Amino acid sequence: MSAAEAPAPERTGEPAAPEPVAPPDHLSAVAAEPEERPQEARAARRELYDHAPEFMFKASASFGGSLVGGSQHGVSGGRVDGDVFMGGKTESHHYYGSAGPAHASGEIPAEEVEGLAAVFEESGPFATALDRLRAERIVVLTGAHSTGRRAAALMLLHRLGITTVRALDAETPPAALRDQLGDAPGHVLCDLALSRGKPLKYNHLLAVQDELRKRNGHMVITLESTAALTGITPVPWEPPSAAAVLRAHLRHHVGEESAVERLLGLSPVRDFLAHAHQLWEVRGFAEEVAAYDRGSGSLEELAAFSRASVEEQVRQWFGNEQLSLRDKSFLISLAVFDQAPYPLAAELADQLYVLLQETEDPARTPEIPVFGPAIADRLRLARACGYEEYESTEWGQVPQFVARFQDDRIARTLLEEVWTGHPSARPALIRWIHRLARDGRPVVRTRAAATAAMLTAADLPSAMALLIDGWATARGYAPRLIAANTLTLSHLLGAPAVPRILSQWCLDDHPARRWTAVRAYALLVPLRPEQTGQALEAIAARIRLGGSDERERNHFIQSTALLLSAGDRRATLTELGGFLEDAPPVRALVLSAFLTACEAQEDGLLAWFAEDEDRTPSGIGALAGPWRAALADPEHTKAALNALRSWVYEADRHPSAEEALTALLPALAVTAQDAARLSHLLRTLPGEHGGPPPEAAARLLSALPSR
Structure with missing residues (x-):
């Protein structure tokens, strides 16, 4: 499939007639955006909450390690030899992955x-x-990479x-294979190189089996799950749990079962x-835990090990020249669409693949x-799962x-590694993110913003210049959103200076930046x-x-109303009330926003007040103050x-709403004029849709004080 058939960027060719020169990909999104109506504020917030990665909304999104302001860590993945800095001390580690030491052929020590x-x-x-090996002298183990198949092969022979x-x-x-057997009683062949044109066949095993009988030998072959086999029924290998492996290693290191249980109860161990x-990784971690038990390690170093293993795995993926560019594109796309539909990750990975090919070789058609x-x-390669x-x-x-x-820290670590550790990939990545932001699917657009937020947390100046400001100054509302x-998500991730950016943009000469800042406040607060307080000020x-102009004022009203749709409503109402004595335009904005929040069907103030249990004068007063001000303002x-x-x-339909309004009305009828206005409303209120007057109105009349 060529790039002309794929959703790839336009390439310079031989046009039949002159055409206007298109602006760069990331600028065309801004210039060509139509002046459409902005998405309703609550709908925009709902879309963000529905489709952004779940971890961003956790109470704390702090993340340690080398990519986010921490020390460089790294012991993981395959094989790591040499000195590794582990949060304050340098140690020498020699861990091996499933293939173990590089024995091309020879006796294992x-x-x-x-x-x-x-x-x-x-x-x-x-x-x-083991039963099959004992009976047939040869057994084939198949399983995923790095699941301990080699260790199992050695232990099967050891058990005999x-x-x-x-x-x-x-x-x-x-x-x-038959000709390679020697005089040793046991043989292992790990990750035998097979292909569709060179499969392992049943007759191959029969020949080996005959030779093993003659030599009184046994053999275990390990293969990947997808290895090419003909007429062979392997034993599918599944590894033991990480907890069981860690317990076994700790039992070897520290001996006493009580000490093992104590170490397993440590907070960094539970987190691991x-x-x-x-x-x-479990094997290496067991050594760190044992070192801590001997007094030569700290809890901080144990906590750092888990993060280090994630970072090292990511660095190995992108440093592995044997891993194809398409596979690396998929890893990046999966990081963007982690916990999202797999077809999106696969489809959009190929778009990124095209852009990366253009970066590697602009002269070649992707x-x-x-x-x-x-x-x-693909999921096995990415240490991922599907459901x-x-x-x-x-x-x-x-x-x-x-x-x-499988590890929820991989996505953010991977994107930050690509952004900060592989700058040559930035042009393609930026063009790809801009394309995601223009996609018609809400989940894709939201993940574009979430990805930009993670990059902002890692490198705010670059992300502002290359992504955010271009969107914020767009003619259309969609890029501004x-x-x-x-900006909202990057603040949740701990990106610096976001409140200052929003505050400055509210006063910016560019109306699009002002729009963006106010909407961001509405989403963030x-x-x-x-x-x-900062948002309102x-x-x-x-x-x-x-x-x-009127459009901007309406935007300010809708966004300010959204501040009252969640969080600590009473505190927000109190903050809002402080602006009622401000300049007339500010007072008008506050009252309009308050009434908008009162009439909202979704997350409205009445539903909140009906569920609120504070019926004290001060508790009611935060809501009553803006109500009285709005009723008295001509x-x-x-x-x-x-x-x-x-x-x-609403009170006529829901008893809880009637109870809430019964508690509120006395606080609204402070003066005789207040009481008269409310009494007239309740006595003359017509029924909905031509029906009879609401029965709740008569009952609510009795809540008004007599004046």
Whole structure:
């Protein structure tokens, strides 16, 4: 499939007629955006909350390690030899992945086998494989990469009492296996190199089996799950749990079971086991825990180990020249669409693949293979899993096949590594993110903002210059919303200076930046109530300057109303009340926003007050103050009475709303004029849709004080 057929960027060719020169990809999104109506504020917030990665909304999104302001860490993945800095001390580690030491062909040291036997933990398939090895002299283990298949192979032979084991070369042709057998009683062949044109066949095993009988030998072959086999039934290998492996290693290191239980109860150990780790990582971590028990390590170093393993895995992926560019594109796309539908990650990975090919070789036309690896293989490579989950759409909940990394820290680590560690990939990545931001699917647009937010947390100046400011100054509202979402999420991730940026942009000469900042406040404050005062002051400062047209004033009203839709409503109402004595334009904004929040059907103030249990004068006063101000203000009296009528209709439908309004009305009828206005409203209120007057209105009359 060529780039012309794929959703790839336009390439310079031989046009039939002159055409205008298009602006760069990231600028065309700004210039060509139509002046459409902005998305309704609550709908925009709902879209953000539905589709942004879940971890961003946790109470604390802090993340340590080298990519986010911490020390460089790194012990993980495959094989790591040499000095590794582990949060304050330098140690020398030699850990091995599933392939183990590089024995091309030769005898495996007996001390290695005995050392493994001291810590080996069996899993379910082990007994089945042992029975088959004992009966047939040869067994084939298949399983995922880095699941301990080599260790299992050695231990299967060890269980038969075999102490001399010879490793065979993985490049041995299947037909030549028989000829490679030596005099050793045990043989292992790990990750035999196979292909569709060179499969391992049943007759190959029969030839090896005959030779093993003659030599009284046994052999274990390990293969990847997808290895090419013909007529062979392997034993599928599944590793033991990380907790079981860690316990076995600690038992070997510290001996006493009580000490093992004490160490397993440590907070960093529990945290380590709460994430998905491969077996060599567990092995290395056990040594760190044992060092801590001996007094030569700290809890901080234990906590750093888990983060370090994630960072090292990511660095190995992108430093591995054997891993294809398409695979790396998929890893990046999966990081963007972690816990999102797998088809999105796969589809959009190929768009990124095209852009990265152009970066690597601009003279070559990019190509995308029509067919590629199976889903299971791609997820296995990414240390990810897939499952079915319901996704929120405009048509309701629909089932989707969702993919996620087994360790929820991988996505952010991976994106930050690509952004900060591989600057040559930035041009393609930026163009790709801009394309995602223009996609018609809400989940894609939201993930573009979430990705930009993670990059902002890692490198704010670059992300502002290359992504956010271009969106924020766009003519259209859709890119501005992406900028607002990005700033909101990046603040949740701990990006520096976001409140200052929003405050400055509220006063910016560019109306698009002002729009973006106010919308970002509306999204952020319900999640971070401590920003309420700053948000209101920034918006008020802009209103005091004047010069806003009706569209901008309406935007300010809708966004300020959204501040009252979540979080600490009473505190926000109190902050809002402080601006009622401000300049007339600010007072008008506050009252209009308050009434908008009162009439909101979704997350409205009446629903909140009905559930609120504080019926003390001070508790009611925060809501009553703006109500009285709106009812008494000549420019807002009509709108306030309409909003209050909607509350009475709600009270007629819901007893809890009636109880809340019964508690509120006395605080609204402070003067005789107040009481008369409310009494007239309740006595003359018509029924909804031509029906009879609401019965609740008569009952609410009795709540008014007699004056």
